[in-house]
Amino acid sequence: xxxxxxxxxxxxxxxxxxxxxxxxVGIILGVIIGVLPGLGGANGVAILLxxxxxxxxxxxxxxxxxxxxGALFGGAITSILFNIPGEPWSVATTFDGYPLAQKGRAxxxxxxxxxxxxxxxxxxxxxxxxxxxxxxxFALEFGPPEFFAVxxxxxxxxxxxxxxxxxxxxxxMMLGFALAAVGTxxxxxxxxxxxxxxxxLTGFDFLVAVIGLFGIGEILLxxxxxxxxx
Amino acid sequence: xxxxGGGRPAFGQKSAEIVVAALFLLLGAIVVYDxxxxxxxxxxxxxxxxxxxxYIALFVCVASAVNLVVALVKKGEDRAFVEVGQLKLVLSVxxxxxxxxxxxxxxxxxxxxxxxxxxxxxxxxxxPWWKVAAVSxxxxxxxxxxxxxxxxxxxxxxxxxxxxxxx
Numbered sequence: 308x309x310x311x312x313x314x315x316x317x318x319x320x321x322x323x324x325x326x327x328x329x330x331x332v333g334i335i336l337g338v339i340i341g342v343l344p345g346l347g348g349a350n351g352v353a354i355l356l357x358x359x360x361x362x363x364x365x366x367x368x369x370x371x372x373x374x375x376x377g378a379l380f381g382g383a384i385t386s387i388l389f390n391i392p393g394e395p396w397s398v399a400t401t402f403d404g405y406p407l408a409q410k411g412r413a414x415x416x417x418x419x420x421x422x423x424x425x426x427x428x429x430x431x432x433x434x435x436x437x438x439x440x441x442x443x444x445f446a447l448e449f450g451p452p453e454f455f456a457v458x459x460x461x462x463x464x465x466x467x468x469x470x471x472x473x474x475x476x477x478x479x480m481m482l483g484f485a486l487a488a489v490g491t492x493x494x495x496x497x498x499x500x501x502x503x504x505x506x507x508l509t510g511f512d513f514l515v516a517v518i519g520l521f522g523i524g525e526i527l528l529x530x531x532x533x534x535x536x537x
Numbered sequence: 538x539x540x541x542g543g544g545r546p547a548f549g550q551k552s553a554e555i556v557v558a559a560l561f562l563l564l565g566a567i568v569v570y571d572x573x574x575x576x577x578x579x580x581x582x583x584x585x586x587x588x589x590x591x592y593i594a595l596f597v598c599v600a601s602a603v604n605l606v607v608a609l610v611k612k613g614e615d616r617a618f619v620e621v622g623q624l625k626l627v628l629s630v631x632x633x634x635x636x637x638x639x640x641x642x643x644x645x646x647x648x649x650x651x652x653x654x655x656x657x658x659x660x661x662x663x664x665p666w667w668k669v670a671a672v673s674x675x676x677x678x679x680x681x682x683x684x685x686x687x688x689x690x691x692x693x694x695x696x697x698x699x700x701x702x703x704x
Contacts, residue, residue, distance in 0.1 A: 472607070474600045478565075478597055478604060481565075482564060484590075485564070485590055485593050488590040494584070494586070495585065499571065499575060499590055500571045500572075523634070526630065527630065530626045531623045532623075
């Protein structure tokens with residue numbers, strides 16, 4: 308078992324005091340970056356890259372990967388506490404995390420999000436370590452038709468599992484697709500739906516849509532419920 | 538429940554659903570129009586630029602047409618969508634926000650933000666003037682330092698920044 312030997316060798320290097328301290332710093336920085344809306348794991352790693360210039364390559368990789376993991380979890384914090392997903396992948400956390408927080412059980416929701424992040428990350432790392440040769444051969448066969456099938460299943464699940472009438476879900480979902488189609492067509496290079504506006508050339512940013520729909524929507528909802536100005 | 542105004546409904550659930558469904562129908566129609574203009578057929582070299590948006594927009598149109606019909610024929614008691622007092626509160630933030638966005642285009646984000654913060658602190662918060670000035674100007678200066686100086690992200694600037702030679 309070469310993998311186990313390599314893994315243990317890796318742990319021996321990672322578990323030095325200096326590297327553990329770097330992990331700690333990296334996770335904290337990552338969580339801060341994840342909480343800020345619009346700064347995701349990849350941006351965070353890019354911004355904090357200069358911090359690692361003076362480090363050895365191994366320490367730098369450890370710190371940057373910890374920043375990345377921290378940012379993945381940090382996105383869940385705003386989803387649970389404010390119903391504003393900081394990153395695309397924490398949108399699903401708003402579905403049940405925010406209602407829990409409203410019932411005063413935010414701590415439980417955060418613990419659940421953290422535990423599931425931890426378990427998921429652990430399982431993923433173990434799987435990748437042992438299965439990556441197998442997965443690599445399979446991944447090449449996962450082409451556009453398979454991706455389409457997975458996405459179709461996802462969006463059908465949205466329609467099926469939503470509490471709202473299915474046609475409302477369908478209309479909003481498809482409008483989202485139409486928003487995503489604004490801008491330069493990636494295949495032909497033609498300009499779609501820009502109507503001569505240069506601002507629309509690059510389309511609608513995910514961040515803009517999220518802040519508008521979740522952030523401002525949440526502020527207005529709070530106002531409507533009369534929680535403010537008292 | 539609401540802070541001011543009556544508990545009178547401003548408009549009902551039914552009219553809200555009709556208006557939203559009609560808006561979706563309009564948006565869908567705009568997308569269909571532009572997709573057809575670009576060509577929504579299967580060309581000799583594959584799908585044309587409007588192919589995907591065209592069918593997406595057809596979905597939007599059909600689904601919102603169904604929503605519109607459902608909302609129109611729905612019977613039974615019409616619940617209040619929003620009460621007058623609530624609507625006033627929401628508009629008291631929404632309208633200044635629209636003006637704020639318009640001001641960003643006119644005079645840059647930093648001056649507009651200072652005015653926006655100052656307006657809310659004075660009008661809704663009733664803070665003393667020195668606090669209003671300190672927070673609104675400090676806020677813009679802090680954001681200027683963070684975005685322009687440290688993150689090197691250029692944000693919209695106007696005559697004020699040009700006057701100071703910062704643009």
